[in-house]
Amino acid sequence: MSMIRDLRAVVRPSLRKSSAPYNTYNSYDATRDPSSSTAVVDCAVYRDGRRVKDVTGATGAVCLTPREAMRQVRDGGGFAWIGLHEPTEAEFAGIAAEFGLHPLAVEDAVHAHQRPKLERYDDTLFTVFKTIHYVEHAELTATSEVVETGEVMCFTGRDFVITVRHGGQGSLRNLRQRMEGEPELLERGPSAVLHAIADHVVDGYIAVADAVEIDIDQIEIDVFSPPTKGSTRGTETGRIYQLKREVLEFKRAVTPLLRPMQLLSERPMRLVDPDIQKYFRDVADHLARVQEQVIAFDELLNSILQANLAQATVAQNEDMRKITSWAAIVAVPTAVCGVYGMNFDHMPELHWKYGYPMVLTGIIGVCLAIHRTLKRNGWL
Numbered sequence: 489m490s491m492i493r494d495l496r497a498v499v500r501p502s503l504r505k506s507s508a509p510y511n512t513y514n515s516y517d518a519t520r521d522p523s524s525s526t527a528v529v530d531c532a533v534y535r536d537g538r539r540v541k542d543v544t545g546a547t548g549a550v551c552l553t554p555r556e557a558m559r560q561v562r563d564g565g566g567f568a569w570i571g572l573h574e575p576t577e578a579e580f581a582g583i584a585a586e587f588g589l590h591p592l593a594v595e596d597a598v599h600a601h602q603r604p605k606l607e608r609y610d611d612t613l614f615t616v617f618k619t620i621h622y623v624e625h626a627e628l629t630a631t632s633e634v635v636e637t638g639e640v641m642c643f644t645g646r647d648f649v650i651t652v653r654h655g656g657q658g659s660l661r662n663l664r665q666r667m668e669g670e671p672e673l674l675e676r677g678p679s680a681v682l683h684a685i686a687d688h689v690v691d692g693y694i695a696v697a698d699a700v701e702i703d704i705d706q707i708e709i710d711v712f713s714p715p716t717k718g719s720t721r722g723t724e725t726g727r728i729y730q731l732k733r734e735v736l737e738f739k740r741a742v743t744p745l746l747r748p749m750q751l752l753s754e755r756p757m758r759l760v761d762p763d764i765q766k767y768f769r770d771v772a773d774h775l776a777r778v779q780e781q782v783i784a785f786d787e788l789l790n791s792i793l794q795a796n797l798a799q800a801t802v803a804q805n806e807d808m809r810k811i812t813s814w815a816a817i818v819a820v821p822t823a824v825c826g827v828y829g830m831n832f833d834h835m836p837e838l839h840w841k842y843g844y845p846m847v848l849t850g851i852i853g854v855c856l857a858i859h860r861t862l863k864r865n866g867w868l
Contacts, residue, residue: 575652634735
């Protein structure tokens with residue numbers, strides 16, 4: 489019973505002042521409902537691990553507004569989970585004022601293109617996740633898009649979670665539905681939602697890493713397989729370089745997130761339930777494994793690229809040796825014919841009956857001897 493009381497203490501409503509101390513949106517109308525924004529995807533109140541029933545309109549749109557959700561939380565406890573998709577500054581201004589969000593975090597959430605990070609503003613944690621989606625393709629080309637990135641920003645307070653999503657990927661709808669089916673998780677409060685989002689994002693990294701590994705294996709097979717008829721060595725360079733760029737984008741999403749996950753799993757935080765903190769260690773471990781994979785992918789692609797360039801250089805050297813060999817063979821008749829093509833009356837065997845056949849026989853013999861020598865030495 490004492491643990492249950494402690495867990496509920498995490499999600500108890502906080503009595504905020506009506507005015508946000510960091511609000512810089514002077515144009516915000518306090519009489520205007522902040523949820524009139526069309527960017528709100530879902531808004532719900534969770535109490536004792538279960539979603540408080542809300543009203544939906546005829547079109548299925550959620551009618552519970554962020555302001556109403558916070559009023560329910562302050563009156564009856566629990567926490568609010570508000571999901572937004574690509575809100576504009578004007579759309580997010582009311583919600584930022586209602587929840588007292590720091591303007592620096594609000595600016596990051598609106599404009600996106602942020603580095604994965606974890607920041608604390610008073611009683612709010614601001615976390616940025618990069619979502620990764622694998623783009624299916626029939627064949628990897630020099631212009632193929634392999635990974636597509638998006639962003640999920642998460643504001644975590646004592647009694648609210650606000651998620652802001654950018655990009656066409658990384659929807660949290662299925663995650664919300666799954667958590668609503670596990671009340672024991674939602675009962676742990678906002679930190680349980682933050683963990684679920686982190687775990688969801690990292691699980692996506694693992695799936696993408698497995699798919700990218702298949703592409704790298706295919707590239708490796710193509711580079712080290714014998715060239716087919718009509719193909720030349722070095723033609724895979726564009727594909728390797730494109731895949732390397734996509735892996736680099738993947739790396740930029742994974743590597744910066746490792747430190748925030750370690751902080752959430754190791755450093756005590758008032759906004760993170762101690763029992764939930766243990767689960768962040770598992771997320772950090774999975775993320776570290778993905779990071780090792782991505783680094784290995786980058787190094788392997790470097791090796792494959794170098795091997796491909798080396799093969800191209802060897803192929804060019806072989807071509808040059810063949811050209812040089814045939815040039816040496818052709819030089820013999822060229823030299824002999826050049827000599828006998830000069831207009832002199834007195835030249836050796838010029839008027840001999842068998843001179844012409846003898847010269848042709850000599851030319852052919854010397855050419856065959858040169859060809860045999862070059863063939864034996866591997867030049868032809």
